Amino acid sequence: MVNHIIKVENLVKRFGELVAVDDISFTVAQGEIFGFLGPNGAGKTTTINILCTLSKPTSGKAIINGFDVVRQQSQVRQSIGLVFQDPSLDDRLSGLQNLRFHALVYNVPAAVREKKMEQILKTVELWDRRHNQVRYYSGGMKRRLEIARGLLHYPKVLFLDEPTLGLDPQTRNRIWEYILELRQREGITVFLTTHYMDEAEKADRIAIIDHGRLVTIDTPERLKKLVGQDIISVKSDDGDKAAEEIRLRYQIEARRDRDVLTFEVDNGEEFLPVFIKEFGTKILSVSLRRPSLDDVFLKLTGREIREEEVSDVFKAMVRQHGRHTRR
């Protein structure tokens, strides 16, 4: 029998009229990397807040490590590690002092405390900077320190809420190396929210969430199979006319996003030369690619997930900047 470390049943959270989480149920097995994928405002953070006891559900139930998130808050808190979307470090203390505070609050036994702190700081490559105040750390270093902190008290589940938001690709990759390495070594469960597709692909299973609803849960591979084989995107002068021609010629209903039409075919490499030769409407550009989770999301919800990404990174930058100047 699979050991379910997280069990969520019919979870609902309302803020007045708004239903932020709408009747969600799922389970996560021990040792699994479980991804929550969805656009901003889909209800990812609200769900995490309920699971980590920061917020109470309107109705429904959530069990973590055998403890109820409403009635056994203390035990739940002891069982989980958290890395929030926004930094939650004391930037006037050093990296080491931040970890020591955490170890004290979570009652990590004094005998192992210093040793564990050293080991974990070395893992995230911050040991040399341990005595520096956190305000002199870069964004990536802060995130690494937060991950180290989240793991300090031997949690059963590590929650990562958008762990690499606003970080450069190199740092993102580095952080993922740590996460995968730590999972391997510590065998902990990772619950992650993201709206980066490449990040979601690292998960064992993905739950796609939109408007507070759970759209589907499956492995990334199986989700991608939902979309079909190869994806052709055609940019044309006249979108209406092109869509009409695709419908008549190939009996395919193309999805349309402004003047780009997207549709799937079985064998893209062979389809494309023929298509370009025989297509009547003027084509500006054409591309062929394998399905990604972006396409899965688009297919399941009818919307692009990345619409807000740029403004997101921008917001994160403004937030960081604001912090520095205000302090």
Add this chain to the structure above:
Amino acid sequence: MNNLRGVYTIWYRDILRFWHDKMRMIGSLVFPLLFLGVFGSGLSTRMGFLAPGVNFTQFMFPGIIGMTVLMSSFMAGVSVVWDREFGFLKEVLVAPISRASVAAGKTLGAATVALLQGIVVLLFAPLVDISLSTWTVLALLPLMFLLAASIGSLGVLLATRIRSMEAFQAVMQMLMFPMMFLSGVFFPMQGLPVWMNILVKVNPATYGIAPIRQVVLGALPDSPFNINLLGHNMSLWDNVIVLAVFGTVMILLAMWSFSAEE
């Protein structure tokens, strides 16, 4: 046990932060010493003696100690709002310690810092020709701490309800300055206009300043600096009891309000 550890850890962090930030110590002393120097020197010669052997500067000195403690202990609230604004409060709120112990730790942390600053002001006693015996100093420590913890709890209580830094700062100015000016720091309690008399006596800080003055300048029953509350001549212990009751109510409210927070 868990709760004690929580209180200790929260307290410890605030002390650590204070230690990293020694400029705050110097900065927070400028204001009270300015008052003492400027008002004291400016008015002392004109006002002569307020009681036998007590000139205006000497009268003000215990008040300045109280004022330093009061201003500094309000920082308990500021630091809660600050932690909320900069995210660290989340780390505290998801930790397996009770919210009540967080409120208590915050209050005690700020009270300890306030006490340290009060002690530094005490060092200036020789400058105003006040000599403090060891016993006087030992008696002052718990009095300063009680004042600090009471006002600190009020700060934490406010911080659980007022979320933004800007709003909190506004409320703090609105509350702290009247509390300071209407607590008998700068003037004796006799012959005040009726409205002022009422405000002074409902101000809890009054009962924190008065016992400090009674210890520094002597607590004779017929001292002109004693407070007369509804016809009752308040002794040192009377003042302490009023302040302690206020402090107890505040810390309980702060702990309750912090626990009720989502």
